Amino acid sequence: MDFNDTPEEAKFRAEARAFLEANLTPxxxxxxxxxxxxxxxxxxxxxxAYQAKKAENGFAGITWAKEQGGRGLxxxxxxxxxxxxxxxxxxxxxxxxxxxxxxPTVIAFADEATKDRYVAKALRGDEIWCQLFxxxxxxxxxxxxxxxxxxxxxxxxxxxxxxxTTGAQFSDFGIVLVRTNPDVEKHxxxxxxIVDMKQPxxxxxxxxxxxxxxxxxxxxxxxxxxPDKHRLGDPGQGWGVALVTLMNERLAVGGSYxxxxxxIFEFAKGINAPSGDGPLIQDEAFRQKLADWIVRAEGYKLAxxxxxxxxxxxxxPGPESSIGKVINANQMMDIGNTAIEALDHYGIINxxxxxxxxxxxxxxxxxAPGLRIAGGTDEILKNIIxxxxxxxxxxxxxxxxxxxxxxxxxx
Amino acid sequence: MNFDFSDDQKSLKDEARRFxxxxxxxxxxxxxxxxxxxxxxxxxxRSVAEMGWLGAAIPEEHGGLGLGRLELCxxxxxxxxxxxxxxxxxxxxxxxxxLMLAGSDAQKAAVLPKVAAGEVIGCFALSxxxxxxxxxxxxxxxxxxxxxxVKIPVTDGDCASHAVVVAKEGAGVSLVLVDLNQAGVTxxxxxxxxxxxxxxxxxxxxxxxxRIGAAGQGWDLAxxxxxxxxxxLAFEQVGGSxxxxxxxTAYAKERYAFSRxxxxxxxxxxxxxxxxxxxxxxxxxxxxxxxxxxxxxxxMPFAAAASRVAASDAYYLCAKENIQTHGxxxxxxxxxxxxxxxxxxxxxxQAGAPAVWKEKLVKRLEQRNAA
Numbered sequence: 144m145d146f147n148d149t150p151e152e153a154k155f156r157a158e159a160r161a162f163l164e165a166n167l168t169p170x171x172x173x174x175x176x177x178x179x180x181x182x183x184x185x186x187x188x189x190x191x192a193y194q195a196k197k198a199e200n201g202f203a204g205i206t207w208a209k210e211q212g213g214r215g216l217x218x219x220x221x222x223x224x225x226x227x228x229x230x231x232x233x234x235x236x237x238x239x240x241x242x243x244x245x246x247p248t249v250i251a252f253a254d255e256a257t258k259d260r261y262v263a264k265a266l267r268g269d270e271i272w273c274q275l276f277x278x279x280x281x282x283x284x285x286x287x288x289x290x291x292x293x294x295x296x297x298x299x300x301x302x303x304x305x306x307x308t309t310g311a312q313f314s315d316f317g318i319v320l321v322r323t324n325p326d327v328e329k330h331x332x333x334x335x336x337i338v339d340m341k342q343p344x345x346x347x348x349x350x351x352x353x354x355x356x357x358x359x360x361x362x363x364x365x366x367x368x369x370p371d372k373h374r375l376g377d378p379g380q381g382w383g384v385a386l387v388t389l390m391n392e393r394l395a396v397g398g399s400y401x402x403x404x405x406x407i408f409e410f411a412k413g414i415n416a417p418s419g420d421g422p423l424i425q426d427e428a429f430r431q432k433l434a435d436w437i438v439r440a441e442g443y444k445l446a447x448x449x450x451x452x453x454x455x456x457x458x459x460p461g462p463e464s465s466i467g468k469v470i471n472a473n474q475m476m477d478i479g480n481t482a483i484e485a486l487d488h489y490g491i492i493n494x495x496x497x498x499x500x501x502x503x504x505x506x507x508x509x510x511a512p513g514l515r516i517a518g519g520t521d522e523i524l525k526n527i528i529x530x531x532x533x534x535x536x537x538x539x540x541x542x543x544x545x546x547x548x549x550x551x552x553x554x
Numbered sequence: 555m556n557f558d559f560s561d562d563q564k565s566l567k568d569e570a571r572r573f574x575x576x577x578x579x580x581x582x583x584x585x586x587x588x589x590x591x592x593x594x595x596x597x598x599x600r601s602v603a604e605m606g607w608l609g610a611a612i613p614e615e616h617g618g619l620g621l622g623r624l625e626l627c628x629x630x631x632x633x634x635x636x637x638x639x640x641x642x643x644x645x646x647x648x649x650x651x652x653l654m655l656a657g658s659d660a661q662k663a664a665v666l667p668k669v670a671a672g673e674v675i676g677c678f679a680l681s682x683x684x685x686x687x688x689x690x691x692x693x694x695x696x697x698x699x700x701x702x703x704v705k706i707p708v709t710d711g712d713c714a715s716h717a718v719v720v721a722k723e724g725a726g727v728s729l730v731l732v733d734l735n736q737a738g739v740t741x742x743x744x745x746x747x748x749x750x751x752x753x754x755x756x757x758x759x760x761x762x763x764x765r766i767g768a769a770g771q772g773w774d775l776a777x778x779x780x781x782x783x784x785x786x787l788a789f790e791q792v793g794g795s796x797x798x799x800x801x802x803t804a805y806a807k808e809r810y811a812f813s814r815x816x817x818x819x820x821x822x823x824x825x826x827x828x829x830x831x832x833x834x835x836x837x838x839x840x841x842x843x844x845x846x847x848x849x850x851x852x853x854m855p856f857a858a859a860a861s862r863v864a865a866s867d868a869y870y871l872c873a874k875e876n877i878q879t880h881g882x883x884x885x886x887x888x889x890x891x892x893x894x895x896x897x898x899x900x901x902x903x904q905a906g907a908p909a910v911w912k913e914k915l916v917k918r919l920e921q922r923n924a925a
Contacts (some may be wrong), residue, residue: 144624144839144848144849145555145556146556146845148555211757323753403657408923409920427913431909431912433916434863434911434912434913434916435867437915437916441842441860442836442860444838445838445839445841446838446844448557449557449558449732450560451555464829466834469831470831470835525824525828526820526823526827528826528830529826529827533803533817533827535803535806535817535826536801536815536817537821538818539814539818
């Protein structure tokens, strides 16, 4: 056991760090972050410029095949780059879904001409991609998508609505999962397409979240035409294509979600305990909770080291990495809630100038409910662990052997 | 990054699992459970000694195999999985580790070869009554040659030939080595939650004893022994938790209710997924503890506490939810769920209860940050 890189990994890490130091500034306070300081348009411009530099220097598509403009390295190198990049204020958010999930799907399923048209431009950051899967009536059960595409000559015509689409407002293209045959079982009547997000009939509207922000969108499709050559996979094979997209999500090892045990530990030194007798950090009930947070945060971090070890040996992580978000989202909720309650009446103030950590605990409190749902709810992730890791049987399905059009949908 | 056991260590683990599947398991554990006169399974103990496991981490010069602590960790996981009814942890994690940590060359040369050969069964006597002990609460008294006082409970104290005892010496605390087969020692067998392991009250009246390590260093040494044991016990706890999860998963696949496998109900799936998550957290922390133990890292006190907290919580969760998944069957004497449920509690309290270790963990975070 050791925590060191192999010599090749260490060399790559040093290379990555040199590139990042030359092009970015280290992360500092939240207020200083590019995303807060710049207008959305300025931020997007900075993001595109940064992505172009990554591509020029061989840090875009690290795991992609060389013929796709990538570097052809094993996944561990991508993890190493992400670890280093996370220490900097990198304007990389607009590309994470497109390059992490959408374009790999295009590479897996599109013909050569289509790949030539799209892949290089995406890698250089000239064009941004989004993923259009969820619908108002198809969240956890995304295969219940109702947005439909009907064949018309060499085109397909799409009508319907997608929801929770990250980055749709600035995306050039998307991959969209639609129903092309409602007369067969629901998983068998879906097809995946590349869609031009800037064409007429595509209407992007921001969602006003419960947390106050507007990070996601609804996307309406009205008679949107897509050429058949933009189909990914055969008609009716869309569910299999979608699973490939979602599998790429698992490689996205990482993610820090607001203040963790170290922050609330520091915070607890400067706040009164409920007994009124000394600081909260001396309160035994608080200390017992803190210990629980420590073992979960450290356990999650160390589990990632185990995943990295598997990657380093050339193995592919399986569905077991689903545990990360279940642990993190709930811990983020709990820590935010505990800090707010520790502040007593003052805890209601979330003004960044008055609240501790510029209101970061409050942000956790308001954002964690969304995180417990996004990218697979706690419940769905636990189903995944139970079914794919432990091998438990699927729930009894009422949608097997029934045409999609005959399924009850509650409305 | 290589945060995993080596291929050799993994094959040792596979070998241990096959060996224990053959020589140990519920049938062997139940022999001890069902016979109040028996405190451990002698046949299994002899087999384990023959395999060299008792001396796995003891240097070759003292009759051991001279392997590292990582090898001991993989053995611990398998012994935990098998709910082995032998005084392995008392002898190896506590007693032998105390001697290797603080014993003189003469003490090591005299005792460790006998441990490795299975001729000495050791135990560790710290508790003196209800509640967590502290340096100032210890009443047992060592005067430089003899020991007086009472220790209760002492795990495996009924079958051990030797004990390491935490005792007062002058104004401080020392660790002392005592041969339990002498006139000055009275043993009383105790009834406990986990009858698959022996427990005793030990009374010392002018019992001959010798100090291990320097006078007055006993409490720090005891803490260091507890840290080492904490990591090794964490592996036993992870092994036991994993056995519970596998048992519950298998039952959820074969048991039908409402004309379907109960494992198809989300209420059961989510329960088992929670068990899985707790084990992953515990295993990852235990691996870190193993790394710290084997490299004598400065992180050891923190890593040991984190290992122990995560593993105690995981085993409690897994053992109780294994019973729940089995329904009424799980509450019968004949189904093995309660073996794990009993052992989970012994392992959780025997080297300091979870709340004590949570407090230690936070204190060590404070110390680490202050350093």
